[in-house]
Amino acid sequence: xxxxxHLCAAALSSSPQPAGHRTAAAPAPDRLCLxxxxxxxxxxxxxxxxxxxxxxxxxxxxxxxSLLHRQLGKENPTWNSGSDSKMxxxxxxxxxxxxxxxxxxxxxxxxxxLHIEEQLLRTSSENWCIVNDGTNDPTIVMGVSGKPAExxxxxxxxxxxxxxxxxxxxxxxxxxxHGTVFVTFICNKEAVPNLQPYPRPIMSWSSSLYSxxxxxxxxxxxxxxxxxxxxxxxxxxAQSITKNRWIHHTSFLWDFNVQNMSYLKHPKxxxxxxxxxxxxxxxxxxxxxxxxxxxxxxxxxxxxxQFSLRPIQLEAIRTCTEAEFCPSSRFLTNEELEAAAVALx
Numbered sequence: 070x071x072x073x074x075h076l077c078a079a080a081l082s083s084s085p086q087p088a089g090h091r092t093a094a095a096p097a098p099d100r101l102c103l104x105x106x107x108x109x110x111x112x113x114x115x116x117x118x119x120x121x122x123x124x125x126x127x128x129x130x131x132x133x134x135s136l137l138h139r140q141l142g143k144e145n146p147t148w149n150s151g152s153d154s155k156m157x158x159x160x161x162x163x164x165x166x167x168x169x170x171x172x173x174x175x176x177x178x179x180x181x182x183l184h185i186e187e188q189l190l191r192t193s194s195e196n197w198c199i200v201n202d203g204t205n206d207p208t209i210v211m212g213v214s215g216k217p218a219e220x221x222x223x224x225x226x227x228x229x230x231x232x233x234x235x236x237x238x239x240x241x242x243x244x245x246x247h248g249t250v251f252v253t254f255i256c257n258k259e260a261v262p263n264l265q266p267y268p269r270p271i272m273s274w275s276s277s278l279y280s281x282x283x284x285x286x287x288x289x290x291x292x293x294x295x296x297x298x299x300x301x302x303x304x305x306x307a308q309s310i311t312k313n314r315w316i317h318h319t320s321f322l323w324d325f326n327v328q329n330m331s332y333l334k335h336p337k338x339x340x341x342x343x344x345x346x347x348x349x350x351x352x353x354x355x356x357x358x359x360x361x362x363x364x365x366x367x368x369x370x371x372x373x374x375q376f377s378l379r380p381i382q383l384e385a386i387r388t389c390t391e392a393e394f395c396p397s398s399r400f401l402t403n404e405e406l407e408a409a410a411v412a413l414x
Contacts, residue, residue, distance in 0.1 A: 166376050166377040169379070170196065170197050171197075171369065174200070179234065180208075182251060183237065186255065188394050188396065190255050196256045199252070200252055201253075204246060207326070208233075210234045217409040219337060220336060221233065221332060233400065233406065243305050246326065249323065249325075250323050250355075250365065251318065253317070254372075255315075255316045276296070295340060304320070304322070323361055333348060
């Protein structure tokens with residue numbers, strides 16, 4: 070360190086000064102570069118101090134009325150409303166690859182996750198990966214065009230007071246709980262080279278990424294719109310594509326409660342490979358193939374082959390105000406479910 074101090078002093082003191090000028094001139098650019106390199110060489114493992122992300126909106130932000138601050142500050146122990154504080158994160162790797170922000174949660178309620186995803190899709194201009202290790206109580210999640218009367222055993226759902234959410238993306242109906250692992254990619258259209266922003270190419274891209282995760286494990290492949298081991302589904306996908314961005318999110322069945330499957334009807338539109346099998350004959354548990362933590366770690370590692378990942382805490386995101394963004398994912402009311410049941414009679 071004494072040697073470093075001597076070199077730094079020499080770099081600064083030898084800066085040229087204009088003739089006749091009595092005050093010290095600013096260090097020349099080349100000497101500033103030298104000083105920077107010396108400091109970086111001396112501190113190879115130091116974390117980078119990165120200020121909070123810029124606001125997702127071009128308008129002033131009122132954090133007190135922020136939808137995500139209100140929800141996550143009350144219900145998620147990892148949420149810190151002090152979003153003006155600086156954050157220590159490791160240096161990003163894979164320089165030259167597109168940047169992707171990584172957020173990891175444990176047990177984030179699924180409705181809050183959907184609100185975060187939709188807000189990032191519609192108000193951010195950055196790429197995002199979200200990994201959520203499980204959610205809270207069993208919750209049914211339907212696609213944006215799903216019809217409860219066709220997809221749910223409504224009487225049982227109402228009797229057992231199982232919450233039902235209509236999400237903002239397409240896709241089928243799932244019931245999720247602590248045994249579900251969620252992975253989401255939100256990207257600009259140009260983020261993945263040569264990827265056409267249409268459902269099937271995005272699905273194929275995600276399948277190739279997960280092929281790295283499941284290499285040598287089971288008989289993994291993409292069947293129609295599902296991730297399967299052999300002929301048994303363990304991952305359901307849904308997407309939404311906007312003018313300049315897209316989202317692809319997956320619910321992985323790490324484990325499931327057999328009783329919860331009884332709330333779901335056999336869908337009228339089912340993939341051909343299902344061959345009229347019941348839910349229990351159609352799906353499988355990921356826990357029979359690999360450890361839960363291994364799956365999440367390998368997913369992050371596979372993503373790093375295509376993106377330079379930057380870990381982000383939610384407090385680093387300046388969210389839009391409620392007036393500027395209103396999420397469309399929501400709980401269905403009992404009255405809506407009852408009306409759907411009556412219409413079916």
